[in-house]
Amino acid sequence: MQGIKASWPAIAIWLLAWGLLFELDGTFNLANLALLLVLASAMAGVFLSTLLSLLGSAVSVLLFNWFFIEPRYTLNVHLHQDALLLISMLGVSTVVSYLMSRLRLAADRETQHAQAAEQLRQLSESLREAADASVCAQLLQAFTQQKTKHPTSVLLAEPQRVIGNASSQDQQGLWACVQQCAALGPGSGRYENQTTLFLPIRGHARAIGALAVHRHTSLALGAAHQQLLQQACDLLGLEIERAHNLQLTQQAKQDAQSQSLRNTLLTSISHDYRTPLANLMGAASAIHDQCSRLSTDKVEALASTVISEAQHLHRMTTNTLQLARLDAAPLQIKKDWESLQEILGSVLAKARQRFPTRQILVDLPGDLPLIHCDAILLVQLFDNLLENAVKYSPDHAPIQIKVQAHPTTLDIRVIDGGPGIADAWKTKVFQAFERVHDDIAQADASHDQQLRRGMGVGLAVCQAIAKVHGAKIWVEDHPPQGAALCLSMPVVPQPSLHLQET
Template sequence: MSAASLRLSLAGLRWALGLLACALATGVLVLARDQLTTPTVAVLYLVPVGLSASLWGLLAGVVASVSAFLFFNFFFFPPYFTLQVHAPQDILDLVVFLGVAIFVSQVVGRARASQAAAQAREREAVQLHELGMALARLSTEAGIAQVLAESLHAGLAAAGVEVAVWPKGNEAGQLVRAPAEAAPGTAPQFVVPLLTPRGELGEVRIWRTARLEANEQRLLQTFVGQGSLALEQARTQQAAVRTQVLEESDRLKSALLSSVSHELRTPLASIQAAVTSLRSGAVDWAAPARQDLLAMVEEEVVHLNRLVGNLLDMSRIEAGALKPQRQWNILADIVEGTLTRLRHAAEQHQITVDVPDDLPLVPVDHVLLDQVLTNLVGNSLKYAPAGTTIHIRARRQDERTLAVQVRNQGPPVPAEHLDHIFDKFYRVRAADRVTGTGLGLSICKGIVEAHGGRIWAENQPDGFALNFTLPLEWEGHPAPRVPLEMEA
């Protein structure tokens, strides 16, 4: 039997308690009847009446009054042990007694009722206050819906409460329950919309077979009102955040456009100059100048292609569309591939590689990791003076993490810039005339983070280092071991 229905059957039994109280009192009074006068008995009978009314309510009081009247008549008025009364005076006494008893039980019962009402209101106020406090701490729709569902579940002693928030715009809808287990298969007994001036945000569904008392209806209304208000506030707040993000991204887009137009124009200008002079016939077909111009066109085209590639990558990272195609890879293979492709660009530098052969396989997207390494080494090639050495080093940091470092002997970066060099378009020196989009390192950051790793920069005693980590586990699995076979 559930707590609710137990409470219900107790309420039905209350009147019987009034009867029982009088029966007990009668027992005591009958034993002591020789010492008691009839008026004393009448006064003493008011005790169970008053007690019943104050403990179990008006109905119990009235039941006690009537039963006291009957017991009184039966045991204490001649002829004894019948309900008949002979003397007219006795009839009057008994009627007066019944009137007084009912009056007493009414007075006491009403006092009890108003006290109970006051207590209920106090409880309501406390619950409402608690709900208000809980809601004030929340800004997510899911959290608000959860608190509302739990409060209603507790406050209404309902079998189940479901709060549904309709989806709107980019916001997904919410559906939370209290208690958390699946909703009952039946239709809810009560459905209340979550209304705000701007429309219906969702609805509350309540499973409870007993009807709602007036105070419970009030509680429901107030809770639902509070919940709607909190949801409305959360939506407004989210909209404000979105606006801010949009403004920020707008600002970045302008920065991107200005950077890009500049970066695109420079190679285009060279290409146009070279091609027009080649076509004009001003340059002799055999002259070395012709080869120079053609080489320049080719270089600029390669540069433009890289630029467009960077922009595409950045937009994929920004859009969250960068999904690494992970496979178990040998890090040394990837590093060697990167360095093979950078061979020409790296002619002025020495590059040392310290990637142990016994490192576990790493779960990465080969193409994307190659790009990270290309950009990091490219960054060192750009900033470290010619003739210096670039070190690439990989170590197992712990059971689950691989750490990779690209270190050069270039100038240190002022500490206040270290955290920002992975930001888009960030340049340590404004007047930096190094070509590039200012996107290379932020692309690295995007890729490393998409793999679940971390990237950071640090100054070293003899140079500058870019570090990143990669998880060695993939979907909870460590690197597989490949058994090797023996030669025939």
């Protein structure tokens, strides 16, 4: 029935052609009628197999001889030119029918190849979107079952797992297929008496698994069908290898970044800790060795140096450890409802104690909402911002702190009167171990310059603290001179309090 449905266009062409032949009989000569029959043979060959096309051409020549060649209704031919016409018709119809049928077969194969390529493309996209190797194996299993209409199972070698129902004998066959990295079973040239077809899941250099098609016959699948299944298996193998290589690449990149950070940290520590440690050792040694010969003022100055350098080391160590802690994911911080006025008050009290000669101006509106934060971390953030402003601004320039309240944010700006920050550095300053005025930072440890020394982690810690609070931090210019370090804290609606009646 299926063959008749596929051949009905050819039958219609033949019927139309013979109708025209009988209609035009006597109007056109035999040569013209013969050309009409050759045309019908060519057109019918598009819809028929090669054998049916050749058979149809031969039958059409015989019928043409029967109905149109004198003497009619016999197979005898009296004129030589009529015999030549029939022979030419037979030869041309045969050749044309054969070529047209072969062309149809080539077109059918091309269509099948295009469909197979599209199916493999869709499978490849599905494999790329899959979460892990097991999901990829299940996709291959579903694809194979759809194509073969037989149950299948998939073996993945590393780590070892089997997807699908495979008997112990089939599992042995799967492992043999992996070890030999070649197909086994019907149509493979190996173990042809088996009913199960085993196909290797191949990577670039080895098999990383195998596919089993559980059939009930030793007859081989079609070559094109088996080739499609092998290509699907190879897609899975290459995708698993690609995902594994990508994981190794990411791990190597993380290891390289960790090693680079470790080397940078060690270099910074060895360089930036040397000066304050030397000052500590010098002052402590002077007090220890010459205490009896030193005046009280000199001892107090040396003790002040010890305290100052110890505090400097403490700040560098605290910032470095905090940066390492905040960069470790995932990090859970303890948030509570805090007052920004109290946090800034604590920071200002310490700042005025450390920098008694510096003028710090605060513009703080009243009735600010509470913020949901870790108060200890915010104190460290504002302390770092104030210290940065003091470092890079003249002693006579005041430091300003301005707070602006918005419906969803609180914007805090710490403004200095220093040389400002170039546009190229406005993002880079928040990277660890980066300092804009590195030449100044490397100055000697004189009293005027010691505050400018550091490891370049203060603003990096500020950015890390802002990130864990869902806040944003950035740099703005502050004309006519100076820079503003800006922090935008989100305002979270406070939960309503429900009083319980006693």
